[in-house]
Amino acid sequence: MLNYVSGELYRVFHKKSLYIYYGILFVLFAAMLFLLSNYNTWSLKGLVDIAAVVVANMLIFFVGVQAFLSIYVDDLSGSTLSNIVSSGTSRFVLILSKLVISFIYTAVVMVACGLYFLLIGLIVNRGFSADFLETVKPLLNLGLLSYLYIVSFMSVSSIVVYAIQKAALATTTFIILASGLISSIFLMLASLSPILDFMQKHLLSTQIQTAFSQMMTQATWNWSALGWVGGYLVLSCAIALVIFQKKEISNT
Amino acid sequence: MKELIHSEHLTKMYGNQKAVDDVTFTLEKGDIYGLVGKNGAGKSTFFKSIMGLTNFEGTLTIMGASEGHDLVNARKNIGFMMSSNFFPYLNGHDNIEYFRKIKGVIDKKETDRVLKAVDLFGVKKPYKAYSMGMKQRLGLANALLGSPDIIILDEPTNGLDPQGIADFRTMVLELNHKHGITFVISSHILAELALMGTRFGIINQGQLIKEIDREQLRRETQSGLLIQVDDTPKATVVLEELCHVSDYQVQEDQQILIPADTDPAMVAKALVSNGIALRKLVNIESTLEDYFLKLTGGTAHA
Numbered sequence: 001m002l003n004y005v006s007g008e009l010y011r012v013f014h015k016k017s018l019y020i021y022y023g024i025l026f027v028l029f030a031a032m033l034f035l036l037s038n039y040n041t042w043s044l045k046g047l048v049d050i051a052a053v054v055v056a057n058m059l060i061f062f063v064g065v066q067a068f069l070s071i072y073v074d075d076l077s078g079s080t081l082s083n084i085v086s087s088g089t090s091r092f093v094l095i096l097s098k099l100v101i102s103f104i105y106t107a108v109v110m111v112a113c114g115l116y117f118l119l120i121g122l123i124v125n126r127g128f129s130a131d132f133l134e135t136v137k138p139l140l141n142l143g144l145l146s147y148l149y150i151v152s153f154m155s156v157s158s159i160v161v162y163a164i165q166k167a168a169l170a171t172t173t174f175i176i177l178a179s180g181l182i183s184s185i186f187l188m189l190a191s192l193s194p195i196l197d198f199m200q201k202h203l204l205s206t207q208i209q210t211a212f213s214q215m216m217t218q219a220t221w222n223w224s225a226l227g228w229v230g231g232y233l234v235l236s237c238a239i240a241l242v243i244f245q246k247k248e249i250s251n252t
Numbered sequence: 253m254k255e256l257i258h259s260e261h262l263t264k265m266y267g268n269q270k271a272v273d274d275v276t277f278t279l280e281k282g283d284i285y286g287l288v289g290k291n292g293a294g295k296s297t298f299f300k301s302i303m304g305l306t307n308f309e310g311t312l313t314i315m316g317a318s319e320g321h322d323l324v325n326a327r328k329n330i331g332f333m334m335s336s337n338f339f340p341y342l343n344g345h346d347n348i349e350y351f352r353k354i355k356g357v358i359d360k361k362e363t364d365r366v367l368k369a370v371d372l373f374g375v376k377k378p379y380k381a382y383s384m385g386m387k388q389r390l391g392l393a394n395a396l397l398g399s400p401d402i403i404i405l406d407e408p409t410n411g412l413d414p415q416g417i418a419d420f421r422t423m424v425l426e427l428n429h430k431h432g433i434t435f436v437i438s439s440h441i442l443a444e445l446a447l448m449g450t451r452f453g454i455i456n457q458g459q460l461i462k463e464i465d466r467e468q469l470r471r472e473t474q475s476g477l478l479i480q481v482d483d484t485p486k487a488t489v490v491l492e493e494l495c496h497v498s499d500y501q502v503q504e505d506q507q508i509l510i511p512a513d514t515d516p517a518m519v520a521k522a523l524v525s526n527g528i529a530l531r532k533l534v535n536i537e538s539t540l541e542d543y544f545l546k547l548t549g550g551t552a553h554a
Contacts, residue, residue: 007353011339014346079337083394086303087355088328090321248306 004089004097005104012070012105021066022109026116029054033120044125044132048139051117055142056212061178063113064150067106068174071098072158076167082249091244095162095237102154110147114140138219145215148229149208153177155236156204162244180205204232254281255313256402256434257302262310264297264458271297272308273458279402279436284428286445287438288544289455295438296334298455299406303332315401328355331395334406336387340380344372344390347379348397357398366393369423384411392420396427403427404436409444421448442540456548471501473543476509477516479523480532484508487528494522507532 012018036050075081084094121136122128157174164170176182183205190197200206211222257279264272272294279285289295301308304327311318314326338347348363367373370389382390388411395403409417425448427433439445445452452469454462464472481487484506491497491510495518501509510519516533523530 003356004354007350010353011342011346011350015341017341074339078339079335080339082300082303082305082334083332083337083351084354085305086327086330086332086334087351088324088326089354090324246307248300 001093001097001100004084004093005100008071008097008101009104011074012101013108015070015074018066018070022112025062026113029116030120044121044129044135047121047124048136052139052142052216055139055146056216059113059143059146060150060153060208061175063106063109063146064153064178065171065175067102067109067150068154068157069171071102071105072154072161073167073170076161076165076170079250081165085249092241095158095240095244098158099151099155099233099237102151106147106150106154110143114143138215141219141221142212142215145208145211145225148225149204150178152204152229152232152236155233155240159236159240159243162240162247165247165250177205180209183209204228255279256281256315257436258313259302260311262298262301262308262312264294264301264306264308270458272301274310275455275458275460277453277460279434281401281434282428282432282450284424284435284437284448284450286442286449286452287436287455288440288442288445288452289438290440290548293440293455293548294458295455296406297458299332299334299404299436299438302404303327303330303334329401331397331400331403333391333395333404333408336391338379338387338390338394341378343378344375344382344386344393347390348393351394352397355398362397366396369393369396371419385413385416388412389416392423399431400433402434402436406438407440408437409439417444424448442544446540454544454547462547469540469543473540475536476512477514477519478503478507478509478532478534478536479519479530480505480507481523482506482529482531486526487523490522490526490528491519494526495519509536 032054033047033050075084085091117139118136121132125132153174157170157177160173161170183200183203186196186200186203186206190200207222207225207228211225214220214222255278257277259275259277262272262275262277263270275294275298277298287295287298297306300306302312302314304324312323314323315329317323317326338344339350342350344367345363348367352360352363364373367375370393372386372389372393375386379387379390388408392405392408395405409420412420424435424437428435437445437449442452446466446469449466451463451465453460479487484502487508488500488502491500491508495514497510497514497519499511503509512535516535520530520533
């Protein structure tokens with residue numbers, strides 16, 4: 001398993017488009033902050049408020065899609081699953097390793113985003129102040145929550161990766177999940193049936209929205225969110241493994 | 253361990269169709285085993301079964317391991333190439349380095365070694381910019397990683413030019429003779445495999461219909477003078493004592509194949525004058541293609 005994780009981390013961090021993508025995102029983020037803020041009254045608090053909206057609404061999507069494509073979809077685009085499995089890597093190790101890699105890779109990216117924001121914050125704040133960390137803490141909490149949900153969505157979408165082995169379908173699945181579309185549809189239909197209502201309340205997307213709302217309005221952690229993340233991770237890995245064990249590896 | 257891979261009644265079904273049908277196969281150490289068959293005969297599916305890319309019925313043993321984790325681990329001793337699948341955004345070095353890490357090959361120089369072996373060392377452009385021949389060579393490099401005991405190659409010369417094919421053949425023979433690596437190579441072209449193989453398997457419609465060794469293949473595809481008589485034992489005596497021909501083959505239907513340089517007039521005169529009816533006397537040129545088509549029931553194209 002360590003061999004596979006090592007190889008995968010080598011691969012994903014040697015992808016030039018990773019650096020170009022985040023370079024562009026960082027520039028756009030800075031530009032957006034500048035445009036949205038009232039630069040006559042620039043403050044760290046104001047910056048954090050704007051960034052919190054961005055994090056709550058966009059981070060899962062922009063970071064998550066790129067991470068999912070790199071970690072899971074590239075194997076389908078390059079048809080490399082056959083090379084990997086035939087090299088003696090068991091399917092169980094592959095699935096578990098992908099989960100480990102998604103934790104590591106997403107953490108690295110999120111830390112980089114966090115450090116970038118802190119740098120902007122230090123510039124706006126004109127240096128480190130006594131309440132600096134306290135002011136940015138809500139944003140860091142939102143970032144941590146986003147991180148957990150990105151990894152969860154990737155794990156759920158990986159079921160499609162292993163079941164269908166088609167890059168476009170897997171990517172579409174992740175985008176639909178990350179955009180909250182499933183949750184919105186269930187919300188519309190929830191009143192039609194108790195079963196739909198039950199399902200809607202237990203969707204990962206619904207739990208995300210609840211946790212984010214609580215974080216932004218009450219500045220407190222929704223600790224049950226961790227339970228939901230853990231549950232979805234375990235369930236999705238188990239389903240992926242059961243499906244993948246029986247699937248033929250596509251070579252095209 | 254002499255027997256490296258052994259399959260027993262290996263069958264793979266897709267719906268109601270048998271892609272691999274009851275194949276019992278043995279690969280012995282030191283073999284260069286050529287698996288020959290038309291497109292769609294089942295060669296690739298058979299390889300996928302060996303390499304764990306698809307489920308199958310029957311038994312499979314790789315280096316003594318036949319199930320579970322042991323079988324998965326045993327596949328680490330096999331270098332495998334089935335088409336050339338790599339990450340398009342990485343160059344050749346990075347792709348091979350990726351697989352070096354995954355395969356657990358500790359020696360960092362191994363990447364450069366295999367790239368040099370296929371003449372791709374120092375090529376900087378990403379894989380997506382490679383030509384077909386370069387892609388095939390990179391696939392070969394990946395199969396060579398870690399100097400495995402067994403290398404399985406599925407149609408490895410597709411896309412290679414004649415020089416590339418010759419270089420590939422030289423490389424296979426060197427690896428086999430000097431380093432003792434055992435090969436299984438599939439192709440739909442028997443002539444190509446005949447130049448390097450030590451044993452051959454003909455696969456058709458999923459079934460392994462014939463296995464022969466190099467010497468037997470040579471005998472069965474040689475050219476010569478084919479005669480058909482009414483008394484084969486008497487004819488062989490005449491050939492040996494009067495025509496001084498000892499290198500003949502008695503075939504079915506009272507036919508005898510004698511070397512092509514034998515004087516046909518002398519043979520005819522000797523047989524007839526000794527009371528043997530000569531029903532046929534023809535020069536035959538049996539190509540490998542003819543042999544293959546005869547076995548698989550195909551027809552030659554004009």
